Amino acid sequence: MDSTSVKVKGKATGVTATAHPSGDKRFKVLDVTMKRHRYQQDALIEILHKAQELFGYLEDDLLLYVAHSLKLPQSKVYGVATFYHLFSLKPKGVHTCVVCTGTACYVKGAQTLLATVEKFANIHAGETTPDNQLSLTTARCIGACGIAPAVVFDGKVASQVTPEAACDRIKDWIS
Numbered sequence: 001m002d003s004t005s006v007k008v009k010g011k012a013t014g015v016t017a018t019a020h021p022s023g024d025k026r027f028k029v030l031d032v033t034m035k036r037h038r039y040q041q042d043a044l045i046e047i048l049h050k051a052q053e054l055f056g057y058l059e060d061d062l063l064l065y066v067a068h069s070l071k072l073p074q075s076k077v078y079g080v081a082t083f084y085h086l087f088s089l090k091p092k093g094v095h096t097c098v099v100c101t102g103t104a105c106y107v108k109g110a111q112t113l114l115a116t117v118e119k120f121a122n123i124h125a126g127e128t129t130p131d132n133q134l135s136l137t138t139a140r141c142i143g144a145c146g147i148a149p150a151v152v153f154d155g156k157v158a159s160q161v162t163p164e165a166a167c168d169r170i171k172d173w174i175s
């Protein structure tokens with residue numbers, strides 16, 4: 001992920017928001033969450049929770065992005081992220097698969113897709129395979145509703161993923 005970010009001045013509110021130049025739609029979803037909390041610093045835990053749901057874990061660039069957006073010192077954001085056990089700073093497995101189960105993806109069969117992947121990998125969402133090769137998680141919307149059902153494989157968003165395609169994608173990771 002690109003560690004740089006650009007400042008965008010919000011027209012209506014005059015609030016300075018931070019846009020991520022990577023084009024990754026998940027940052028937009030995170031922006032919406034931060035905006036909903038009015039970029040309030042005391043919403044940090046909820047915002048980190050959303051960030052982890054979207055990205056699977058809280059990597060450095062993501063923490064930096066949140067710190068800039070909320071105008072908090074990096075040390076504060078790192079402190080909170082490392083204090084709570086529910087936050088993970090590293091992917092648990094070597095590979096990650098995030099199945100979006102938001103409304104648009106749900107309508108397009110995300111539940112079947114998730115169930116198929118769970119069966120294929122022999123783990124449930126939220127778990128990592130015993131050999132540590134694959135972590136499977138879910139997100140409620142990753143900002144890619146137009147290409148539902150969407151799945152994020154190792155940080156890359158894949159569109160209109162069928163259950164078969166998802167299993168095909170992860171089969172080399174878990175064999």
Ligand code: FES
Nearest residue numbers: 100102105144145
């Ligand atoms: S609901 Fe899946 S990307 Fe929005």
